[in-house]
Amino acid sequence: MIMMDWLAKAMGLPDHNVSSMVAYGSKLAHSGVEKACLMGAVQYHPVGYDDNYSMRGHLLEKEIEADIEKGLTPFFVVATLGTIHCCSFDNLKELGEVCEKWGLWLHVDAAYAGSAFICPETRHLLAGIELVQSFNFNPHKWLQVQFDCSALWIKDRQKLDTVLHLDPIYLQHSKQDEIVDFRHWQIPLGRRFRSLKLWFVLRSFGVTGLQKWIRGTMDLAEYFADLITKSEHFELFRPRSMGLVCFRAKGSNDQNRALLKSLNEGREIHLIPAEIDDTYFLRLAICSTQTTQKDLDDVLNLMLRHLQKL
Structure with a gap:
């Protein structure tokens, strides 16, 4: 240059x-x-x-x-x-x-x-x-x-x-x-x-069906946010918003970076991070039609196992 x-x-x-x-x-x-x-x-x-x-x-x-x-x-x-x-x-x-x-x-x-x-x-x-x-x-x-x-x-x-x-x-x-x-x-x-493609979705689900889907993902996100709140090792960065939960391990930014690296390299789950005002946190969004509460229980347990390895 x-x-x-x-x-x-x-x-x-x-x-x-x-x-x-x-x-x-x-x-x-x-x-x-x-x-x-x-x-x-x-x-x-x-x-x-x-x-x-x-x-x-x-x-x-x-x-x-x-x-x-x-x-x-x-x-x-x-x-x-x-x-x-x-x-x-x-x-x-x-x-x-x-x-x-x-x-x-x-x-x-x-x-x-x-x-x-x-x-x-x-x-x-x-x-x-x-x-x-x-x-x-x-x-x-x-x-x-x-x-x-x-x-x-x-x-x-x-x-x-x-x-x-x-x-x-x-x-x-x-x-x-x-x-x-x-x-x-x-x-x-x-x-x-x-x-x-939009027409097919509207015809297949209908407005009522799409509303049910959106509300269901938000309910699942709220369920996961509740799991985080009750956990001894994790905390919410901010309250659940729509289908997104922003959270972090209780500890330093470096610890959270290491946790994310370990989780994503394990390939059982993929999370995307963000950082606001020098606070690094993880983000979980409910995107799949197949996601259940049991899946989210498994996610928390998976994160705990990876956290213990750090």
Whole structure:
């Protein structure tokens, strides 16, 4: 990289100018948010969170005001409903009000937890959804749909269509005024037909069946969280959220890293870690239709055996 900089200087190439446009998301937002900003050549400023790991309106507005003072241009905010670290939920209503005040586009990333909104009792987490410009979740993560399937809604689709609309003669067709042409909604010209796989799931399970499935996984997660709470050797990092349980062995971060390495190398179970505020913890998500309470009992016993070997 240094050599490339030297060579650019020797050739008189211009310095790279970073865009003054700024996008925002929680410090717990998925890395894909920051990656999208890198691809779009805009700045990304992560925002802090409260004691419940939720990005709040006043925290966002503080960042916006500071950036405007610097001469920057805030334009885009990603609210996460179900963060990848611990399935926490940003305060959608507060963020929406801030975005409306400052004229920013508010997008919702509900990749995992969005499936749970099929159950009415979870929809309080959608408070403020009317202030959102776009909303996305992945039915393949928790709604029984095979990979890959992503559902995206745009409040005003013409804004997206206008930005990406190119109509050279070789792509024109006789039905273009009668159909929604998705080549204007995305980067590639073509797209896979994912509607059919979603249709089969909805027809096979029905809304009631999918609600039963979601509630069942959350009940199993609560059962596992209770096992952790009662254990002498483990503790919850935070209360169970949706179908995710965040926990750790009582001890140091290094001990938990060693435990995870031992478990995953044993290949009887696979866990993914996370780290928030210098606390390293493990995550267990209920994903299989075959999971039972006995399986979760076995998981706890398995972890105890590996922990004793450390």
